[in-house]
Amino acid sequence: MNPEIIIIGGGVIGTACAYFLAKRGVKVLVLERSHLGAGASGTTASIVSIGGSSSTPEPLQAMNSESYHLILDAEKDFERPLEIIRGGALYMAMNEQEALELHAFDKEIRRMGIDCKLMDGPEARREEPLLCSEVTAALLNPASYHVNPFRLVDGYLGAALGQGSRVEYGVEVHAIEVSNDRIDRIVTNKGDYHADWAVVAGGAYTPQILSSLSVQIPIVPARGQVILTEACQRMTDHVIMFLNHLYIRQTASGNFYLGSHTEFVGFENRITLEKITTFTKAFVRAVPLLGRLRALRFFAGFRPICEDNLPVIGPVPDCARLIVAAGHGRAGVRFSAGTGKAVSELILDGETEHSIEAFAVDRFVRI
Secondary structure (H helix, E strand, O other): OOOOEEEEOOOHHHHHHHHHHHHOOOOEEEEEOOOOOOOHHHHOOOEEEOOOOOOOOHHHHHHHHHHHHHHHHHHHHOOOOOOOEOOOEEEEEOOHHHHHHHHHHHHHHHHOOOOOEEEEHHHHHHHOOOOOOOOOEEEEEOOEEEOOHHHHHHHHHHHHHHOOOEEEEOOOEEEEEEEOOEEEEEEEOOEEEOOOEEEEOOHHHHHHHOOOOOOOOOEEEEEEEEEEEEEOOOOOOOEEEEOOOOEEEEOOOOEEEEEEEEEOEOEOOOOOHHHHHHHHHHHHHHOHHHHHOOEEEEEEEEEEEEOOOOOEEEEEOOEEEEEEEEOEHHHHHHHHHHHHHHHHHHHHHOOOOOOOHHHOHHHHOOO
């Protein structure tokens, strides 16, 4: 039998869609070109905050708060715990200009109902002893936790499989053909697939997947380079955030995960000595302990960035049964549950609890 719904993409967004559809009794088929979490989901900071690491656009604020709580609630349905670490996000300033930016950010997060703690340098070092003496100020957002991203993707998918859904790996979608508001076929390297509905959650590859249609979605890959250190004893539960989007978090296994801001270099996923050297100096300057740890692995991943910094969630203009769920940038994990819930509502109810109009596919062609 043909599945009712095919989901293209086995990352955190695709598997979240599978999970929320399965919770409502729908069996889906997930098609993944490589392996589970092979794209941005496997190289993510996996930080879930209300407020995020920078300004949260107004259309995303309701989904931000909803998704924050939905991920915590979903863990009970998963076979393995998510290794949630709830230490809050600590944003630090290394000079007076950055301290002024922290004050502005504090006001923004407070408007979202979060009671943050603004500190001077000495207070910041008492809050987080790993910080260096150059830190002039810090802001603690308590509404922030981080998870093991592989556990989250596996949890979403595993729960869906437990309800009768399926997954196939090594399936690369070459084209999607539609007519008369229906999906005729999904053309892949493994043959044609057929379904009543399809959800394209291909991350940075979404424009390629939709290239056979008259749909232009300005999602581009943005490379993020990452350093993973050797494990050590538990040193911090905070996510230590730089104002230029660098971040430091210690995993449940004790490794430090050091992430960088994004670079627009197409699908070039190599590690560059210049960037890694620059990032390493910044990390060690802020947290001197890191200079005494060995690096175990360097890797990179592509964040799917949309030109207006909003995700794309909704049907394509030519076919209401073909849904796009992509373009979440650096925040796929953060918005995964809210996106999965919205997609399930769109397909099964015809409307969503929270408005997704700002994320519509056709916003790029409106006059």
